Structures are given as structure tokens and as C-alpha cells.
Amino acid sequence: MTSILVTPDLLPILPEMFLGGCAMALLLIGVYSGDRAARLVSWLAVLALAATLALVLYVPYTSGLARNVSMFGLFVTDGLGYFAKALVLIGSALSLIISMRFNAREGLGRIEFPVLVMIATAGMMMMISANDLIALYLGLELQSLALYVLASFARDSSRSTEAGLKYFVLGAVASGMLLYGASLVYGFAGTTSFDSLAKMFADGSFPGIGLITGIVFISVGLAFKVSAVPFHMWTPDVYEGSPTPVTAFFAVAPKTAALVLFVRVMVEPFGGLIDQWRQIIWAISVASMILGAVAAINQKNIKRLMAYSSIGHVGYALIGLAAGTAAGVRGILIYMAIYLFMNIGTFAVILCMRRAGKQVEGIDDLAGLSRTHPALALALAIFMFSMAGIPPLAGFFAKLYIFLAAIDAGLYTLAVIGVLASVVGAFYYLRIIKLMYFDEPKGEFETPFGGEVLTVMLVSALVIMFFFVWPNPLVNGADAVAAALFAG
Amino acid sequence: MSQLSFATLPLLSITTFLPLFGVLAILLLRGSEEGQARAARWIALWVSLATFAVSVEVWAAFDPTRADFQLVEKADWLPDFNIGYHMGIDGISLFFVLLSTFLTPICIVSSWLAVTKRVKEYMIAFLALETLMVGMFCALDFVLFYMFFEGVLIPMFLIIGVWGGPRRVYAAFKFFLYTLLGSVLMLLAILAVYFATGTTDITEALAFNFPPHLQNWLWLAFFASFAVKVPMWPVHTWLPDAHVEAPTAGSVILAGVLLKMGGYGFIRFSLPMFPDASANFAPLVYTLSVVAIIYTSLVALAQEDMKKLIAYSSVAHMGFVTIGIFTVTPEGLQGAMIQMLSHGVVSAALFLCVGVVYDRLHTREISRYGGLVNNMPRYALAFMVFMLASVGLPGTSGFVGEFLSLVGAYQVNTWVALLAATGLVLGAAYMLYLYRRVVFGVITKDDVRAMLDLSPREVLIFAPMIAVVLWMGIYPSSFLRPMQPSLANLIERVQVSERAHADLAER
Numbered sequence: 005m006t007s008i009l010v011t012p013d014l015l016p017i018l019p020e021m022f023l024g025g026c027a028m029a030l031l032l033i034g035v036y037s038g039d040r041a042a043r044l045v046s047w048l049a050v051l052a053l054a055a056t057l058a059l060v061l062y063v064p065y066t067s068g069l070a071r072n073v074s075m076f077g078l079f080v081t082d083g084l085g086y087f088a089k090a091l092v093l094i095g096s097a098l099s100l101i102i103s104m105r106f107n108a109r110e111g112l113g114r115i116e117f118p119v120l121v122m123i124a125t126a127g128m129m130m131m132i133s134a135n136d137l138i139a140l141y142l143g144l145e146l147q148s149l150a151l152y153v154l155a156s157f158a159r160d161s162s163r164s165t166e167a168g169l170k171y172f173v174l175g176a177v178a179s180g181m182l183l184y185g186a187s188l189v190y191g192f193a194g195t196t197s198f199d200s201l202a203k204m205f206a207d208g209s210f211p212g213i214g215l216i217t218g219i220v221f222i223s224v225g226l227a228f229k230v231s232a233v234p235f236h237m238w239t240p241d242v243y244e245g246s247p248t249p250v251t252a253f254f255a256v257a258p259k260t261a262a263l264v265l266f267v268r269v270m271v272e273p274f275g276g277l278i279d280q281w282r283q284i285i286w287a288i289s290v291a292s293m294i295l296g297a298v299a300a301i302n303q304k305n306i307k308r309l310m311a312y313s314s315i316g317h318v319g320y321a322l323i324g325l326a327a328g329t330a331a332g333v334r335g336i337l338i339y340m341a342i343y344l345f346m347n348i349g350t351f352a353v354i355l356c357m358r359r360a361g362k363q364v365e366g367i368d369d370l371a372g373l374s375r376t377h378p379a380l381a382l383a384l385a386i387f388m389f390s391m392a393g394i395p396p397l398a399g400f401f402a403k404l405y406i407f408l409a410a411i412d413a414g415l416y417t418l419a420v421i422g423v424l425a426s427v428v429g430a431f432y433y434l435r436i437i438k439l440m441y442f443d444e445p446k447g448e449f450e451t452p453f454g455g456e457v458l459t460v461m462l463v464s465a466l467v468i469m470f471f472f473v474w475p476n477p478l479v480n481g482a483d484a485v486a487a488a489l490f491a492g
Numbered sequence: 493m494s495q496l497s498f499a500t501l502p503l504l505s506i507t508t509f510l511p512l513f514g515v516l517a518i519l520l521l522r523g524s525e526e527g528q529a530r531a532a533r534w535i536a537l538w539v540s541l542a543t544f545a546v547s548v549e550v551w552a553a554f555d556p557t558r559a560d561f562q563l564v565e566k567a568d569w570l571p572d573f574n575i576g577y578h579m580g581i582d583g584i585s586l587f588f589v590l591l592s593t594f595l596t597p598i599c600i601v602s603s604w605l606a607v608t609k610r611v612k613e614y615m616i617a618f619l620a621l622e623t624l625m626v627g628m629f630c631a632l633d634f635v636l637f638y639m640f641f642e643g644v645l646i647p648m649f650l651i652i653g654v655w656g657g658p659r660r661v662y663a664a665f666k667f668f669l670y671t672l673l674g675s676v677l678m679l680l681a682i683l684a685v686y687f688a689t690g691t692t693d694i695t696e697a698l699a700f701n702f703p704p705h706l707q708n709w710l711w712l713a714f715f716a717s718f719a720v721k722v723p724m725w726p727v728h729t730w731l732p733d734a735h736v737e738a739p740t741a742g743s744v745i746l747a748g749v750l751l752k753m754g755g756y757g758f759i760r761f762s763l764p765m766f767p768d769a770s771a772n773f774a775p776l777v778y779t780l781s782v783v784a785i786i787y788t789s790l791v792a793l794a795q796e797d798m799k800k801l802i803a804y805s806s807v808a809h810m811g812f813v814t815i816g817i818f819t820v821t822p823e824g825l826q827g828a829m830i831q832m833l834s835h836g837v838v839s840a841a842l843f844l845c846v847g848v849v850y851d852r853l854h855t856r857e858i859s860r861y862g863g864l865v866n867n868m869p870r871y872a873l874a875f876m877v878f879m880l881a882s883v884g885l886p887g888t889s890g891f892v893g894e895f896l897s898l899v900g901a902y903q904v905n906t907w908v909a910l911l912a913a914t915g916l917v918l919g920a921a922y923m924l925y926l927y928r929r930v931v932f933g934v935i936t937k938d939d940v941r942a943m944l945d946l947s948p949r950e951v952l953i954f955a956p957m958i959a960v961v962l963w964m965g966i967y968p969s970s971f972l973r974p975m976q977p978s979l980a981n982l983i984e985r986v987q988v989s990e991r992a993h994a995d996l997a998e999r
Contacts, residue, residue: 374613389646394642394643394645394646394672395638395639395640395642395643396639396643400639400642404635404679404683407679407680407683408683408686411680411683411684411686411687412687416680419680419683420677420680423676423677423679423680424673424676426676427669427672427673427676430668430669430672431665431669434649434665434668434669437649437650438653438661438664438665441650441653441654442653442654442660442661442664472639475569475570476570476572479570479572479573480572483572
């Protein structure tokens with residue numbers, strides 16, 4: 005029996021510790037040199053995120069995807085974790101890169117911004133690696149608290165403050181639900197450890213109504229975090245109100261982390277109960293896809309549109325979870341990786357939308373973009389066609405692997421609803437292309453857009469455009485990770 | 493082995509991807525806007541002519557006595573999933589490749605003066621479209637096929653939406669969403685085929701015997717996609733809108749090649765993969781086709797807009813194709829194939845004829861014209877050839893296609909043949925009526941009198957098309973011979989399956 009006095013093996017949590025330490029160090033630098041150093045601190049934060057990525061990938065690079073439980077069973081490192089952490093770190097770093105210019109112009113160039121992003125990212129990494137309901141909650145809260153602050157980072161803007169407050173109140177309710185569910189599970193099962201829970205439910209028999217209630221509450225909390233219908237209400241308001249780089253960050257990093265956490269919770273501790281929870285996932289997946297497609301049609305604000313789009317995309321990703329198979333998890337991971345680049349690229353374009361010294365957010369403001377800024381229009385068109393799932397762009401492959409899993413698992417109805425919703429969804433993506441290419445220009449945007457923003461846009465566009473040429477690294481990586489999750 | 497020198501070159505990949513080099517070259521253009529536009533036109537023309545030359549080489553390298561896939565190219569793409577880069581053609585796809593490469597340079601020449609805004613983007617869209625069309629007819633892997641098949645939507649959407657008429661936005665959306673709706677259902681069916689066969693290789697799927705209950709579902713899903721493309725009544729409503737709003741060259745490609753994707757899909761996939769379901773659903777196809785032939789012919793008779801009239805006539809002509817295909821007789825299938833090729837050239841040419849007068853007067857209203865024979869004799873001649881080919885006059889390509897289709901239909905169901913034949917009469921009625929109103933009569937309007945006859949550039953467009961129409965009508969064997977082995981193979985596969993079921997029923 006391990007004594008509590010024994011120091012646990014700290015190596016598995018080295019990346020998280022490193023990132024947390026860097027956040028503290030940068031905070032110190034910032035405190036001493038003030039907001040003048042905001043740009044420097046931001047770049048250092050990007051560097052720290054990159055170094056953390058290297059640390060995360062070092063283990064699978066040298067010793068494979070073996071599952072390793074540490075910290076007295078609270079913390080797990082496995083393939084799923086490495087993959088998801090890599091995505092989260094890339095997402096965070098890219099959001100930080102595109103934020104700097106915007107923050108400086110909008111008077112948000114404060115050193116707390118990169119530090120909060122780093123803390124939130126550390127929280128996400130802990131979520132991803134949680135192997136216990138308590139660890140899950142700690143990671144989730146570390147992430148969420150930092151995100152609440154980020155949402156209201158433009159503290160002089162009433163919209164941003166409102167977004168932060170709304171996010172905080174609703175997020176607290178969701179956390180409460182999750183905690184309540186966790187306490188029910190603990191009360192009926194007598195343990196919070198994922199490994200013990202997994203053993204308990206391995207035979208798949210009905211566990212009793214108390215535990216089911218607990219699982220339902222946990223699902224509700226997680227569904228809120230991934231913004232799946234019917235727990236999506238906060239998303240449009242928070243996306244619209246938050247400063248645009250924060251929205252970009254919300255759309256990629258926390259979403260990926262929460263979705264992977266969702267996968268881990270459902271597949272690892274409650275994997276034996278798939279017949280119980282599959283119908284929940286099925287229902288929220290269908291509801292998210294339909295709402296994401298229909299509600300976006302009438303939006304006028306592009307950030308709000310992206311919010312509904314993200315709700316729809318979560319619906320598609322959840323198809324993979326409803327399948328509950330290795331193929332499904334593989335689909336989710338591929339989906340989230342491609343989703344990350346589509347989103348970051350789109351937000352990079354949105355950040356370029358600036359007229360008369362002010363950021364503009366109306367979809368109409370994109371009118372005639374193909375004449376005024378052809379490269380920008382082409383990039384956005386690539387992202388939009390990709391989000392609509394039109395081949396040969398990457399978004400098609402994301403959906404392909406999801407539907408592959410659905411057909412494999414026999415979820416035909418879900419697949420048919422999914423593709424039909426994607427046709428409805430295609431309408432509003434096409435509308436943006438229509439505005440850019442078919443309509444008359446409304447005037448130019450302010451230049452220069454900033455080299456770092458354009459670089460992120462270009463890289464994302466190239467990834468999305470030419471993914472089909474060499475899809476093997478991502479697909480095989482996701483495949484190996486998903487297979488390892490179900491083997492172990 | 494005599495074709496070794498050709499076979500060693502990846503001819504199909506070259507044909508498919510050569511236009512992309514043109515795209516790249518146009519993207520790299522710099523300089524004044526005027527200069528860029530001129531360079532873009534020339535680059536697009538030469539690249540598309542080179543592509544046509546390569547595709548003629550493909551025809552030369554093609555062995556017309558073999559039924560299997562030729563010039564096959566294979567490469568790993570997603571080996572862990574048995575998804576590969578696999579190209580090849582047989583007698584069925586050969587001529588569609590040629591049709592695509594034949595029409596693209598014509599489109600580019602026809603837009604030489606008509607398109608003045610955003611010329612670079614226009615040429616890029618057409619070259620990209622050519623890659624996607626050729627790739628679609630050559631693809632022997634389902635995922636590859638689907639990528640080309642649906643990728644076509646992107647350039648076509650932009651062509652209609654950017655360079656189209658006043659209601660172009662509505663037409664572009666309708667075109668895109670209609671076709672997308674059909675093809676996503678096919679995507680699910682493709683995935684189901686993948687799980688049934690364990691591979692996305694089309695050659696293996698064609699030889700696979702699907703269980704009958706699965707066949708019906710999969711057939712319907714494929715049908716959803718191809719019926720919209722063909723288009724069959726009642727999902728044809730996107731076509732008149734798209735044609736009317738699209739620029740002339742867009743209509744040419746739409747009518748010439750994109751509609752053939754549906755018919756090609758039926759022959760390539762629906763018949764050999766799901767023979768039992770095809771037999772089950774044949775009455776449905778006959779009914780929809782007969783309705784399409786009669787109904788859209790009557791609608792065409794009432795049109796005031798030239799392009800709309802030809803668009804409706806397309807739906808009617810494609811009705812003969814679907815009837816011919818599902819008779820699964822040698823005559824019916826050959827007729828359907830020739831009808832598709834003939835319609836590909838003839839309707840494309842008719843849209844060009846409309847484009848010629850539209851460029852001069854900027855209206856497509858039939859009543860605005862009249863008496864063109866007086867001041868545009870060359871135009872009147874070209875228009876007449878294509879009009880008569882569309883009607884199905886013996887000696888033109890249209891006759892061969894419609895005649896063979898009806899022969900096939902007559903063997904299977906005399907009523908279908910009888911009702912479809914009324915379409916010939918109606919077709920003659922609306923085309924001759926159109927021709928009379930536009931070309932004959934006395935010139936009453938001054939602006940019509942001022943119209944100039946075909947320019948040398950326009951003669952250059954129409955001459956090869958007239959040649960092909962007559963060639964196909966007078967000596968169809970050059971086209972029929974290469975496709976016969978593949979079609980015979982297909983018919984045998986369907987009959988084997990039918991016999992197996994008959995044996996099963998007897999026992």
C-alpha cells in the first residue's frame with residue numbers, strides 16, 4: 005500500500021507543472037515590467053506552450069502509447085491524453101498569436117491575458133488526464149475560472165462584462181450539476197476512481213436508478229461545457245460578447261478538452277453502461293446538429309453565427325461518442341483536429357474585419373470581400389466550404405470518419421439526420437460565400453492585417469485545402485490512440 | 493503489348509490534373525488587369541487544348557476489344573482503410589472523359605469576349621471544373637469518386653453565382669443544395685458499401701453480391717443522388733433556374749457534362765451493384781421518365797425564354813436515357829450512352845447558339861428575334877443542324893440515341909416505348925416552333941437587322957461540334973464499338989443475378 009507520505013512520481017505531470025510554473029514566472033515578469041511587456045509576455049507564453057507541447061509529445065515519441073496511472077490513481081496519461089493535449093496546446097498557442105495585435109489595438113494589451121490563457125490551458129490538460137471524479141472537477145474548475153475572467157476581459161465593454169457574468173453564472177450551475185452527479189455516483193458506488201467504477205460496471209448490468217441519475221447529472225454538466233443542445237444557451241451570448249480572440253480560444257481549446265473529457269468519462273468509468281447513456285448522447289447529438297443548422301440561418305453577427313456553427317459541429321462529433329466504439333473516438337479526434345484549424349483560420353479572418361478604427365462583426369460587412377481582399381476571401385471560402393463538409397476540403401474527411409463510425413455502429417437514423425442537417429447547415433456557410441463573391445463591395449478593411457494573423461490564416465488554409473493529399477499522419481495517429489483506449 | 497509506350501505513362505492522371513497546372517499558372521500572373529485577363533484566356537485555352545490532346549491519346553491507347561478497366565493506375569492513399577488512389581476507364585467512361593475535355597476548350601473560346609469581369613477567376617473555375625469532371629469519370633475508388641463528384645459543386649456554384657444573370661443567387665443556392673442533398677445520402681450508401689465489402693475499391697464493389705434487402709436501400713440512396721443530377725422529374729426544378737441564370741459556358745458544361753454524371757452513375761453503379769433492386773425499381777424509373785418526357789416537352793412548348801426551353805428539352809431528352817439504361821438490353825444501354833453523348837454535344841451547342849444571339853442583343857426572349865436567316869445565314873445553318881439533331885433527324889447523333897433507346901424499351905414494355913415516342917413528336921414540335929420564331933420570318937426590328945453573322949471565332953466553335961454530331965449520326969460505330977464489350981459485360985452480370993433469383997424461386 006502506498007503511503008501518503010511517499011512522494012508520487014511527478015514525471016507524468018511534468019508538462020502541466022511546467023506550464024503552471026511558466027504562467028507564474030510570466031506573471032512575475034509582467035507585474036514588474038507592466039503592460040509594456042504584454043507583447044513580449046504573449047510571445048513567451050506561445051513559446052511556453054510550444055515547449056509544453058514538446059514535453060507532452062516526448063513520452064509517446066520515446067515509449068509509445070502505454071497507459072500510465074499516477075498521483076495515487078488521480079492522473080492518467082495515455083494516447084488519448086497526448087493527442088488531446090497536443091490539440092489543446094496548438095489551439096491555445098494559435099489563439100494567443102492572433103490575439104496580440106487585436107489586444108494592442110483595443111486597449112486590452114495587458115499581461116494577464118496570456119497568463120490566463122496558460123492557466124486555463126493547464127486546467128484543460130488536467131481535465132484531459134483526469135482519472136477520478138475529483139481530479140476531473142479540479143481541472144474543470146481551474147479551466148473555467150480562468151475562462152470566466154477571459155470572457156469579460158474587455159472590462160469597459162458592457163457586452164464583454166455581460167458575457168463573462170452569464171458564462172460564470174451558467175457555468176457555476178453546470179459545475180453544480182456535475183458535482184451533484186459526482187456525489188450521487190460516489191454515494192451509490194462508494195468510489196470516485198475511474199478505474200474502480202470501470203470494474204464495477206464492466207458486466208453492463210443495470211446499476212440501479214441512483215447511479216443512473218448520477219451519470220445523467222454528470223452528462224448534463226459535460227454537455228454544458230461542450231455546449232451541446234439543450235445546454236447551449238450561453239454559447240451565442242458568450243461568443244458574441246467576448247473579445248474576438250477570446251472567442252477564437254473558446255471555440256477551439258476548451259471545446260476540444262471538454263469533448264475529450266466527455267469521451268473519457270463515458271468510455272472509461274461508464275463504458276460498461278453504454279446502453280444506458282447512448283440514448284442521451286444520441287438525443288443531444290441530434291438536437292445539436294439540428295439547432296446548429298437551423299438557428300444559424302438568421303444570424304447577422306458573424307461571431308454569433310460561429311457559435312451556432314460550433315454547436316452544430318459538436319453535434320457531429322457526438323455522433324462518434326454515440327457510436328461508443330474505437331472508430332467513433334477516432335472520428336471525434338480527427339474531427340476536432342480539423343475543426344481546430346477551420347476555426348482558428350475563420351477567426352483570423354474575422355480579426356481582420358476592421359473599418360474606421362473599429363472592429364466590425366456583421367456578416368454583411370463581408371460583402372464583396374473577393375474584390376477588396378481576394379486572398380482573405382479565398383481563405384474564408386475554403387474554411388466555409390470545409391465547414392459545410394464539401395470535398396476535397398478537410399471538413400469532408402472530418403464528417404466522413406464520423407459517419408463511418410455511425411454506419412459501423414448501426415446508427416443509421418442518426419447518420420441520416422446528420423447528413424440532412426449538414427445540407428441545411430451548408431446554406432449559411434454558402435451565404436457567407438455568396439456575400440463575399442456575388443455581392444458588391446461595401447468598402448475595404450483597414451490594412452495592414454498583421455503578419456502573424458495572416459500567417460495563422462495561411463497555415464490553416466493550407467492545412468484545410470491540402471489535407472487530402474496526405475491524410476495518413478492524422479488519421480493513423482487518431483486510429484492508434486482510439487484503439488489503445490479500447491484495448492486497455 | 494503494342495500500347496506499352498502509352499500504358500507506362502499515367503495518362504489518366506495527366507488528363508485529370510493537367511488543368512490544375514493551368515490554374516497554378518493563372519494564379520501566378522502579375523501585371524495590369526487587362527494583361528492578366530488576356531494571358532489568363534490564352535493559358536486556359538492552351539491548357540485545355542493540351543488536355544484534350546492527352547485525352548485523344550487515351551482514346552488511342554484504349555483497347556476497344558476489352559471489357560475490363562484499362563490504363564489503370566493505383567497508389568496508396570489511406571492503406572489502413574483500404575482506400576486508395578485508383579484510376580481507370582472502360583468503354584463506358586472513355587467517351588465521357590472525351591466529352592469533358594472536348595467541351596472545356598469550347599467553353600473557354602465561347603467566353604472569350606462575353607466574360608469581361610474577373611476573367612482570371614473565371615478561367616480558374618473552368619479549369620478546376622475540368623479536373624473534377626475528368627477525375628470523376630476515371631475514379632475507381634468510391635472516396636475518390638465522391639470527392640470529384642461533389643467537388644464539382646464548388647466551381648459550378650461560383651460560376652453561376654458570380655457570372656450569372658439577375659436571379660443568379662437563387663439559382664446557385666438551389667443548384668448547390670439540391671445536388672448536395674442527393675449526394676450526402678449517396679455518401680452514406682457508399683459507407684454502407686464499404687462495410688459490406690471491406691474496401692472502397694469500385695472494381696471490387698462491382699463484383700460483390702449484395703444481399704437483396706440491402707440492395708433496395710442502397711439503390712434508393714444512390715438514386716437520390718443520380719436522379720437529381722440527371723435530373724428526373726420531379727427533382728428537375730433546379731435545372732431550368734440554373735440554366736437560365738448561368739453564363740453561356742456554364743450552361744454548356746451543365747448540360748453537356750454535369751447531367752451525364754447521373755446517367756453515368758446509374759450505368760456504373762446502380763445496375764451492376766444492385767441488379768435485383770434495379771429490376772424492382774425499373775417500373776418506377778420508367779414512370780418518372782415517361783412523365784418527364786411528356787410533361788417537360790409540353791412545358792418547353794410554352795416557354796418564352798430560349799434557354800429555359802432548351803433546359804426543359806434537356807430533361808425530356810434525359811428521360812430517354814434513363815429509360816434506355818433500365819431496360820438493360822444491349823440496344824437500350826447503347827442508345828442511352830449515345831443519347832448522353834449526343835445530348836452532351838447538341839444541347840451544349842444549342843446553349844451556345846442562344847449565347848451567340850444573347851451576346852448581340854442581351855435578351856433571350858424568343859419574341860424579340862425573328863428573321864435571322866436574312867442577316868445571319870451561317871448562324872441559321874449551325875442552329876438548324878443542332879436543332880435537327882435535337883429533334884432526332886436520321887443522319888444526326890440524336891436519331892441514333894433515341895432510336896436505340898426506344899428499341900430497347902420496346903423489347904421490355906411496349907407502353908413505355910409508345911408513350912416515350914410521343915416525346916419525339918413533341919420534341920419536333922417545340923424545336924421547330926422555336927426555330928421558326930427565331931430564324932424565319934421577316935425582320936421587323938431594327939436592332940435585329942443590325943446583328944452580325946457568326947464571327948470566325950464562333951465558326952471555330954461550331955465547326956467541330958457539327959462534325960461530331962454528323963460523325964455520331966452517320967457512323968456511330970466508332971463510338972459504339974469501344975463501349976460494347978463493357979456494356980455486354982454489364983448486361984451479363986445483371987442477367988446472371990436474375991437467373992440466380994429465378995432458380996431460387998423455382999426451388
